[in-house]
Amino acid sequence: MKNSLNIAFASTALIIFTACSSLQVTEESISNQSVAGVTVSSKSSVAQAVLANAVVYFEYDKFTLTSQSIQALKGVVTLMQKNPKLTLSLEGHADERGTREYNLALGQRRSESVASYLVSNGINRSQLSVKSFGEERPLSLGSNDSAWSKNRRVEIK
């Protein structure tokens, strides 16, 4: 009975309102969206007996290797030659300046630079895993030149 009353009321209202063209009449219900949260845990990386543990650094906005970086990479080449079954993870990073996605791509270019150097020195590409964390994993948390220079790096693990 209540419903029919409402309908009667609504249609009366509609007639009144259509007579007055500039009046806007609306009726809407709230959409009800439920939300489910998810928790994920990351897989721990497999420990290697021999670790390269070298880090090379880059200039702002650049992915070219410096002469200092090349010195560090020579040691990595020697290590790889002594351990031909060793696989290396090259993890590129950027400082916090600039957009996150562009920095992810920049970190990737940096680790590709390291990979190219190693391959040109006889290392098999299949022994290298090239990746980037962009600006997401800073070594140093400050917002200054010193922190930024530590964060523009490729970690060789």
Add this chain to the structure above:
Amino acid sequence: MKKITILTLIFLPLACPGELFLEITKGSEDPFKVAIISFEGSASVSKKLNEVIRNDLNRTGEFDLLDASLLLPLIVEENEINYGDWNLLGMDYLVTGNIINMKNSTDVNYEIYDIQKKKKIRSSKVFGLPNQLRQLAHYTSDGIYESISGIKGIASTKLLYVIDVHSKNLNTRYRLMLADSDGANEQTLLSSSEPIISPSWSPDGKKVAYVSFETGLAKVYIQNIATGKRDSVLSKNTQISSPSWSPDGKYLSLTLYQDGNAEIYILRLRDQTLTRMTNQFAIDTESTWSPKGNKILFTSGRSGSPQIYELDLRRLNARAKRLSFEGSYNAKASYLPNEEGIIFVHRSNDGLFHIALKYKKENFLRILTEAKMDESPSVAPNGNMVIYGITEGDQSMLAGFSLSGASFKLPASQGEVREPAWSNFLR
């Protein structure tokens, strides 16, 4: 005649830890003057509803609301309205309304009167569950905004963003969050020990795509908001990032790293068909779709520095057209909904990053923000507001501005808040 019985007690927490707190910093210069008479109904419910509506309207920067304390919570009948009095008070519009609580539903009825024209311009009803009071308020303020400004309101839209919570043992926790457009009603969509970036809405607001590093490699996931069901996009052993949903929901543009460099691809979701869109030695990433879905914007380093390009998807092998020419860093662009301009991150000559706007008809850009490291702009679906990430001191938080000149902040009570993404219209 109407019997109003409040059977449901609505629980209103005074403060919700983790929620963002709205802080309005500036309004526009020529606002609409509006009197909103406290909606008739149970005192606590009415107070909350009024608060949310006023905040929503204030946040747009386009309203000058008459101080609520000057108004008695009167029952106003249409034939009792003295337009002359409201005119003397300098009001352009009057809003009245009531709230009716029933066992399983709450109704909000409201009327809008144009003081100059001396007539009612809107009569509306919004109804929902008793625990949806904030949503009822958002729908109501959107109705008020629409009738007065002529533009669709965004109070009932939602935001995605990422919070990094640093704990004492230095293990950072990353959370992908969903909240109302005012930062309230915050809920966790994903919690991870590894970084999360680049959240993107499906156009229907039911799914999100984002980049998670949980496997140690950047991968794109699609997650259903209601069920929590999530899938990794493409089973390739390569980094995948920067997802953006096409306006029709059928495609996802992505950045793939399988070519040894960041390149843009478009994935057809129905059958997982991948089409490569860029083929450059330089970085190509951060693709976003035009509102009509026939073009994409992206960032490319092909000129030697990151700049914004546009690619026409209707033409086979179309050449990307460069859109940004000022400065040595322009990135992460998105279109205004009317496609008349683009919003992006611009590095000024002093090395600081700001949000900038460039209209297609103009040959200069407009810098719209003034902090140091402004990032990740996301445009509201009505094109009137932009939300972005700022850093103040050591704290990162969300801030917003309207293209009419208003601004606001959403400071978080904890964590670093970043990467906001504004949903489409949801009502």
